Amino acid sequence: MAHPDATSDDAPLRGRRLIVATAMLYGLGIVWGLTYPIAKVVTEAGAHPVGMALLQAVIGCLSLAPIALARRRPPPLTRRHVPVYVIAGTLGTALPSCVWFWVAPFLPSGLVAILMALVPMMTLGLALLLGVERFESKRTVGILCGIVAVALIVVPDTSLPERAMVWWVLIGLVVPLCYSTENVFLTLRRPADVESATLLCGMMWAATVLLLPVAWATDGWAWFSWQEDRTGWLFLGLAAINVFAYLTFIEVIRMAGPVFASQQGYIVTITGVLTGMIFLDETHSGWVWVATAIMMAGLFLVTPRPHLKG
Secondary structure, X not given: OXXXXXXXXXXXXXXXXXXXXXXXXXXXXXHHHOHHHHHHHHHHOOOOHHHHHHHHHHHHHHHHHHHHHHOOOOOOOOOOOHHHHHHHHHHHHHHHHHHHHHHHHHOOHHXXXXXXXXXXXXXXXXHHHHOOOOOOHHHHHHHHHHHHHHHHHHOOOOOOOOOOHHHHHHHHOXXXXXXXXXXXXXXXXXOOOOOHHHHHHHHHHHHHHHHHHHHHHHOOOXXXXXXOOOHHHHHHHHHHHHHHHHHHHHHHHHHHOHHHHOOHHHHHHHHHXXXXXXXXXXXXXXXXXXXXHHHHHHHHHHOOOOOOOO
8 A cells, every 4th residue: 555645646556555444443433332232241241351351351362363374474472572562552452451351331332332432532632642643623623522421410519320330430440541542552563564364363372371360369250151142152242243343343443543443432422322222122311412512523623534554
């Protein structure tokens, strides 16, 4: 693909790549949005959050390792590559998965999906601080919209079904913060000689190694009786969706940059809210709907110009 600074003769190639990146963005946003009600059902059945995060990482390893070996592109184990796997595996899988599965039983799944819309705004804030993105006034307003939206969710007494949920909302903010930090980290530190599947494989192995002692210490083994109920099968579907969506997400970051990729928050949020209402009979207060509208406005304002590469 042509570099963004290429001549106008390469413009059609960039345009086709933009169409592909956009299609991938919408696809992963829809399937990722389905994970929120699934996670709530599974965690309400009593699965341990660390055990679920570990099992998800293991399934990712088992899915991606054969692909990497078949392509003769296993994750390089050098001093330049291993720290990337460890940091990205922590920020993108181990820590946010544990927190997500921890808060899922205590919050409506649609509300968790709304919080994930903060990823583009947090990504932009970090990117501005580190000089990855250039300052623009409308994007700053977009970040402020995210702050206002969170305030509308946690401050009014009638915004949530129970006031105790405020603390779970605040804890849940760790998840978009982790994803945002990972977005920018991969843009700055991703090794150029590692393709997306290989990178994700290394990240999943790193997350597995990191989570094993935590699961052991917390007795967090999450095994399900596959034949007796649907919980185990739902979790397998959840893990498969996450591996597919994550791989697509990393590839979009490679193609178009972290802020462009994080715009999947539009589709994830809408899908998560609608599926929670349809399948779990969730309802939301007026405050939450206003916060959602402001969040969507913030997403629009932080929308960047695509920086296609590779």
